[in-house]
Amino acid sequence: xxxxxxxxxxxxxxxxxxxxxxxxxxxxxxxxxxxxxxxxxxxxxxxxxxxxxxxxxxxxxxxxxxxxxxxxxxxxxxxxxxxxxxxxxxxxxxxxxxxxxxxxxxxxxxxxxxxxxxxxxxxxxxxxxxxxxxxxxxxxxxxxxxxxxxxxxxxxxxxxxxxxxxxxxxxxxxxxxxxxxxxxxxxxxxxxxxxxxxxxxxxxxxxxxxxxxxxxxxxxxxxxxxxxxxxxxxxxxxxxxxxxxxxxxxxxxxxxxxxxxxxxxxxxxxxxxxxxxxxxxxxxxxxxxxxxxxxxxxxxxxxxxxxxxxxxxxxxxxxxxxxxxxxxxx
Amino acid sequence: xxxxxxxxxxxxxxxxxxxxxxxxxxxxxxxxxxxxxxxxxxxxxxxxxxxxxxxxxxxxxxxxxxxxxxxxxxxxxxxxxxxxxxxxxxxxxxxxxxxxxxxxxxxxxxxxxxxxxxxxxxxxxxxxxxxxxxxxxxxxxxxxxxxxxxxxxxxxxxxxxxxxxxxxxxxxxxxxxxxxxxxxxxxxxxxxxxxxxxxxxxxxxxxxxxxxxxxxxxxxxxxxxxxxxxxxxxxxxxxxxxxxxxxxxxxxxxxxxxxxxxxxxxxxxxxxxxxxxxxxxxxxxxxxxxxxxxxxxxxxxxxxxxxx
Numbered sequence: 001x002x003x004x005x006x007x008x009x010x011x012x013x014x015x016x017x018x019x020x021x022x023x024x025x026x027x028x029x030x031x032x033x034x035x036x037x038x039x040x041x042x043x044x045x046x047x048x049x050x051x052x053x054x055x056x057x058x059x060x061x062x063x064x065x066x067x068x069x070x071x072x073x074x075x076x077x078x079x080x081x082x083x084x085x086x087x088x089x090x091x092x093x094x095x096x097x098x099x100x101x102x103x104x105x106x107x108x109x110x111x112x113x114x115x116x117x118x119x120x121x122x123x124x125x126x127x128x129x130x131x132x133x134x135x136x137x138x139x140x141x142x143x144x145x146x147x148x149x150x151x152x153x154x155x156x157x158x159x160x161x162x163x164x165x166x167x168x169x170x171x172x173x174x175x176x177x178x179x180x181x182x183x184x185x186x187x188x189x190x191x192x193x194x195x196x197x198x199x200x201x202x203x204x205x206x207x208x209x210x211x212x213x214x215x216x217x218x219x220x221x222x223x224x225x226x227x228x229x230x231x232x233x234x235x236x237x238x239x240x241x242x243x244x245x246x247x248x249x250x251x252x253x254x255x256x257x258x259x260x261x262x263x264x265x266x267x268x269x270x271x272x273x274x275x276x277x278x279x280x281x282x283x284x285x286x287x288x289x290x291x292x293x294x295x296x297x298x299x300x301x302x303x304x305x306x307x308x309x310x311x312x313x314x315x316x317x318x319x320x321x322x323x324x325x326x327x328x329x330x
Numbered sequence: 331x332x333x334x335x336x337x338x339x340x341x342x343x344x345x346x347x348x349x350x351x352x353x354x355x356x357x358x359x360x361x362x363x364x365x366x367x368x369x370x371x372x373x374x375x376x377x378x379x380x381x382x383x384x385x386x387x388x389x390x391x392x393x394x395x396x397x398x399x400x401x402x403x404x405x406x407x408x409x410x411x412x413x414x415x416x417x418x419x420x421x422x423x424x425x426x427x428x429x430x431x432x433x434x435x436x437x438x439x440x441x442x443x444x445x446x447x448x449x450x451x452x453x454x455x456x457x458x459x460x461x462x463x464x465x466x467x468x469x470x471x472x473x474x475x476x477x478x479x480x481x482x483x484x485x486x487x488x489x490x491x492x493x494x495x496x497x498x499x500x501x502x503x504x505x506x507x508x509x510x511x512x513x514x515x516x517x518x519x520x521x522x523x524x525x526x527x528x529x530x531x532x533x534x535x536x537x538x539x540x541x542x543x544x545x546x547x548x549x550x551x552x553x554x555x556x557x558x559x560x561x562x563x564x565x566x567x568x569x570x571x572x573x574x575x576x577x578x579x580x581x582x583x584x585x586x587x588x589x590x591x592x593x594x595x596x597x598x599x600x601x602x603x604x605x606x607x608x609x610x611x612x613x614x615x616x617x618x619x620x621x622x623x624x625x626x627x628x629x630x631x632x633x634x635x636x637x638x
Contacts, residue, residue: 058523
C-alpha cells in the first residue's frame with residue numbers, strides 16, 4: 001500500500017457551548033490515498049463538516065478546539081503547523097468546496113477576481129498569466145463563454161454555474177486533495193449529477209484525491225472508492241463503497257440504506273426511516289450512541305462503546321453485534 | 331510557495347470595486363433624471379460647493395468690516411438679505427459662511443469615515459481589543475454629541491481645527507459601531523469562509539472581501555454624518571464655542587441675529603434657511619443612495635412602481 005495522502009488519527013474536535021461540551025468529532029481515524037475518492041457519510045450534525053473544517057484548520061476557536069489527534073498530510077502533521085504555514089497549504093495543496101453555492105461567492109467581486117485569488121496568493125504568476133489561467137479553469141468546469149464570465153458577478157450565474165466556479169476556484173492551484181462539503185446538496189438532482197461528474201473528472205485529470213462529505217448514499221455508490229459512515233461524532237463503518245451496499249455490517253448503515261427509496265424495490269414497499277432522533281451531542285447516551293435507535297442492541301451496547309474493528313472480510317465496523325447483523329441482512 | 335506579492339499588487343483587485351463605484355455614479359445620474367427631488371438635492375449641494383469655494387471672491391462687500399451707519403437694514407436692492415447689527419452685509423456673510431459649514435462638514439465626514447472604518451476593521455478581528463474599544467465607543471456615544479464637543483472645545487480651545495477634531499471624535503465612535511457590526515456578520519458568511527479556505531490572509535480578507543461589501547452602508551452613513559456635522563458646527567458657533575465671531579459661519583450669524591430677532595429677523599432667517607436647505611439636501615441624497623444601493627429595496631421600488 002502506498003503512503004496515504006491524508007491520514008487522520010484519533011481526531012477529537014470539541015465545541016464548548018452553553019449547553020455543555022459537544023464532542024463533534026470523537027476519536028475519528030481514516031486515511032485517504034492519493035487520487036482516490038473517499039466519502040464521509042452521515043446525518044446532519046454527525047460531525048462530517050467539523051471533520052472537514054478540522055482538516056482545513058478552520059475550526060473557529062473559541063468555541064471550537066481540536067483537543068487531540070493527528071492530521072497528517074503528506075506525512076506532515078497539519079495540527080502542528082503555524083497559522084501562516086497552514087494558510088499556505090489551504091488553497092494550494094488542499095481545496096475546499098462549500099455547501100451553499102449561492103452564498104459561497106462574494107457578491108461584489110467579479111468571477112475573475114475570485115478565481116485568481118488563490119493563484120495570486122500561492123503562485124508568482126503575472127497578472128496576465130493568472131487571468132489566462134482563470135479563463136482556462138472556467139473552460140475546464142464547462143461554463144460556456146469563459147471570457148465574458150470573467151467580468152460578471154455571482155448574481156449573474158445560476159446555482160449550478162456558481163458551484164462550477166467554486167470547483168474551478170478550489171482546483172485553481174491543482175491541489176492534492178479536494179474536500180467537497182455537501183457540495184451538491186443545495187442543487188437540484190440533475191445538476192447534482194453534473195457537478196459530481198465534473199468533480200470526478202477534474203480530480204481524475206490532475207490526480208487529486210477527493211473527499212466527499214455527504215448525507216446522500218446515492219452519491220457514494222456511484223462516485224466513491226471507499227466510504228466511512230459517521231454517527232454522533234464517531235466512525236461506525238469503513239470499507240469499500242460497493243461493500244457498503246452489498247454487505248453493510250453496522251445497523252446504522254443498514255438504516256441509512258433502508259431509508260432511501262430504491263427503483264428495484266417492489267411497488268408499495270414502505271420506506272423504513274430510522275426510528276428515533278439523533279442524540280443530543282451534549283448528552284450522549286452511555287455505551288454505543290446508536291443503541292437507543294438500534295434494533296439489534298443487546299445489554300452490552302448500552303454500557304460500552306464499541307471500537308472500530310476489522311472484520312474477517314477486511315472492512316471496519318464499530319458494533320458488538322456485527323456478526324448477527326451480517327446473518328440477518330442476507 | 332509564494333508569499334503574498336508586493337503591496338502594489340495587493341490593490342490590483344481594485345478594478346471590480348472601482349467599476350462598482352463608476353456604476354454607482356452612473357446609476358445616480360440616471361436616478362436623478364427620473365427623480366426630481368434627488369436632482370434638486372444634488373443641485374443644492376453643488377451650488378453649496380460652488381459657494382464654499384468661490385464665495386469670498388463673489389462677496390461684494392468686506393464681510394468682516396463693520397459699518398455702523400448702515401446697521402440693521404432690512405433686505406433691500408443693495409443688501410439682499412439686509413445688514414446686521416454692525417452693518418455687515420448678511421448675504422455676503424451667509425454665502426461666505428457656506429465655506430465654514432462645508433469645510434467642517436466634509437472634514438468631519440472624511441476623518442470619521444476613514445478612522446471609523448479603519449478602527450472597526452482592525453478591532454473586529456481581535457477579541458480583546460474589540461471588547462476594550464467598544465467600551466470606549468459606548469462611553470462616547472452615551473454623551474450627546476454637542477455636549478461632548480463643547481467639553482472638548484473648552485479643553486482645547488475654540489478654532490476651526492478644534493471644532494473638526496471635537497466633532498470627528500464623536501462621529502468616529504458611531505462609525506466604529508456601525509462598521510464593526512457589519513464586519514462581524516459578514517465574517518461569518520460562507521464566502522469569507524471560502525476565502526479563508528483558499529488561504530487568503532486576514533488583512534486581505536478584510537480589505538478586499540469584506541470592505542467592498544459594506545461600501546454601501548458607509549456611504550449612506552457618511553451623508554448623515556455630513557448633515558449632522560454641518561448642524562453641529564452651526565450649533566457650536568451659535569453657542570460661541572465654534573469659530574471666532576468675526577469669521578462668518580451660519581451658526582455665528584444666527585447667534586448674532588438672535589438678540590435682534592424681533593427687530594431684524596432677517597439676520598437669523600437667511601443663514602437658517604441655507605442651513606436647513608443644505609442639511610435637507612444631504613439627507614435626501616443619503617436616502618436615495620441607500621435605496622439604490624440596497625438590491626432588495628431596489629427590487630421593491632421597481633415592483634411598487636410597476637403596480638402603480
